[in-house]
Amino acid sequence: MKKFYFHIDANSAYLSWEAVYRLQQGEQIDLRDIPSVIGGNPKTRKGIILAKSIPAKNYNIQTGETLYKALQKCPNLKIVSPNYHIYMKASNAMHNILKEYSPNIQRFSIDESFLDFNFSNRTDSIKLAFKIKERIKRELGFTVNIGISSNKLLAKVASDFKKPDNIHTLFPDEIEEKMWPLPVDVLFMVGRATIPKLHRMGIYTIGDLANANLDYLKYTLKSHGKLIWEYANGIESSGIRSDKSTSIKGIGNSTTLPRDIDQSKDALMYLLALTEMVTMRLRHNKKLCKVVVVSIKNTDLSHYSHQMTLISPTDDTNIIYDAIKTLFHQAWHSQAIRHLGVRVTSLVDNDNYQYSIFDHRNLENLRKLNSTIDDLRLKYGKDIILRSTFLHKKVKPIIGGVGEDEYKMMSSLL
DNA sequence: TCTGGGGTCCTAGGACCC
DNA sequence: TCTGGGGTCCTAGGACCC
Numbered sequence: 001m002k003k004f005y006f007h008i009d010a011n012s013a014y015l016s017w018e019a020v021y022r023l024q025q026g027e028q029i030d031l032r033d034i035p036s037v038i039g040g041n042p043k044t045r046k047g048i049i050l051a052k053s054i055p056a057k058n059y060n061i062q063t064g065e066t067l068y069k070a071l072q073k074c075p076n077l078k079i080v081s082p083n084y085h086i087y088m089k090a091s092n093a094m095h096n097i098l099k100e101y102s103p104n105i106q107r108f109s110i111d112e113s114f115l116d117f118n119f120s121n122r123t124d125s126i127k128l129a130f131k132i133k134e135r136i137k138r139e140l141g142f143t144v145n146i147g148i149s150s151n152k153l154l155a156k157v158a159s160d161f162k163k164p165d166n167i168h169t170l171f172p173d174e175i176e177e178k179m180w181p182l183p184v185d186v187l188f189m190v191g192r193a194t195i196p197k198l199h200r201m202g203i204y205t206i207g208d209l210a211n212a213n214l215d216y217l218k219y220t221l222k223s224h225g226k227l228i229w230e231y232a233n234g235i236e237s238s239g240i241r242s243d244k245s246t247s248i249k250g251i252g253n254s255t256t257l258p259r260d261i262d263q264s265k266d267a268l269m270y271l272l273a274l275t276e277m278v279t280m281r282l283r284h285n286k287k288l289c290k291v292v293v294v295s296i297k298n299t300d301l302s303h304y305s306h307q308m309t310l311i312s313p314t315d316d317t318n319i320i321y322d323a324i325k326t327l328f329h330q331a332w333h334s335q336a337i338r339h340l341g342v343r344v345t346s347l348v349d350n351d352n353y354q355y356s357i358f359d360h361r362n363l364e365n366l367r368k369l370n371s372t373i374d375d376l377r378l379k380y381g382k383d384i385i386l387r388s389t390f391l392h393k394k395v396k397p398i399i400g401g402v403g404e405d406e407y408k409m410m411s412s413l414l
Numbered sequence: 415t416c417t418g419g420g421g422t423c424c425t426a427g428g429a430c431c432c
Numbered sequence: 433t434c435t436g437g438g439g440t441c442c443t444a445g446g447a448c449c450c
Contacts, residue, residue: 254418305443305444308443412448
């Protein structure tokens with residue numbers, strides 16, 4: 001018996017899930033059959049493409065580009081706003097099916113999972129992949145690609161071959177034929193900044209990278225050079241990281257402001273709304289944070305951040321917001337602000353927390369207050385309670401994504 | 415009117431301690 | 433009198449992923 005890794009990847013995930021949902025609601029048109037995208041709202045400056053249909057792809061529309069640009073390429077493009085709750089449900093449904101086939105499952109992102117199996121031969125692995133793929137299509141109404149290999153990296157590369165609704169293998173003896181001719185850009189961990197550096201070294205394909213001088217790559221790209229050289233040679237051995245074995249490292253929320261801001265009192269209001277969501281998620285995860293970070297993006301998209309280590313770990317909204325205020329005042333260059341972020345890191349579990357003499361005197365009362373507010377918000381919606389600061393203001397009193405249904409995402413780490 | 419929002423890890427420099 | 437070396441923590445910024 002040998003170990004086989006599967007990488008399951010939902011095709012055009014957000015768009016497929018939206019299409020399935022709409023068909024269930026009685027809509028006649030399948031978004032997957034027309035040029036369509038899931039995208040934000042340009043009026044609030046969130047106008048980028050999150051997912052595209054295959055007909056949209058044929059217009060050369062790309063994920064991450066602006067809706068403005070996409071509309072120039074395809075004027076009758078159908079644009080749909082994202083509906084994250086639906087996507088979370090679709091993702092969970094897929095995960096529940098996959099779990100039935102192996103307890104060794106690693107949820108890699110909202111639309112990707114790794115599984116491992118033992119088989120005595122390749123044919124058996126392909127048969128099972130086919131069964132899984134067909135079952136998801138039949139029961140959930142969307143298609144997936146499945147990549148199969150002897151490690152996660154190769155399985156992931158394989159699932160990215162021809163789409164949609166396909167199974168591909170990329171075993172070590174197939175690397176030279178199937179992977180080396182591909183442009184180096186498609187290799188996991190070769191991103192925007194690395195591509196031009198590799199091109200300058202005369203490296204254009206994954207094969208070029210695989211056969212490049214390792215010492216020189218290490219010299220120019222440090223540990224990252226070694227990593228991508230190994231990936232180009234199919235070397236990777238991390239194995240399945242189960243959801244239980246990994247713990248969350250940080251929690252953050254950020255938002256692009258509908259308009260640039262140049263008054264600190266306006267910025268502070270957004271920062272408070274972001275802090276409300278971050279601390280609520282922090283408490284929900286039963287963590288305390290030791291470090292608080294503010295990040296600011298200018299109109300020209302340049303950005304900077306400022307952080308501080310707290311005297312003692314906390315999950316309290318007021319204490320964390322005080323730190324945020326201090327950080328903002330210290331950091332802000334007084335230039336117009338496009339985007340603001342709040343993040344907490346250096347998390348510790350809150351159940352075995354040792355009280356220190358520096359702790360806030362009313363800590364217990366604060367805890368009770370925080371948890372009461374959290375409960376009300378979970379029960380009646382997040383707008384049930386708001387700070388008086390937000391009364392009659394346009395700023396939403398609590399800003400940020402996904403509270404309850406979260407799961408770990410570890411995207412640049414296999 | 416034209417670049418989102420959620421993450422993780424790595425690196426480099428400075429502070430500080432022994 | 434005159435500059436060692438190792439270790440850890442903190443901070444800022446950059447790179448990557450989906």
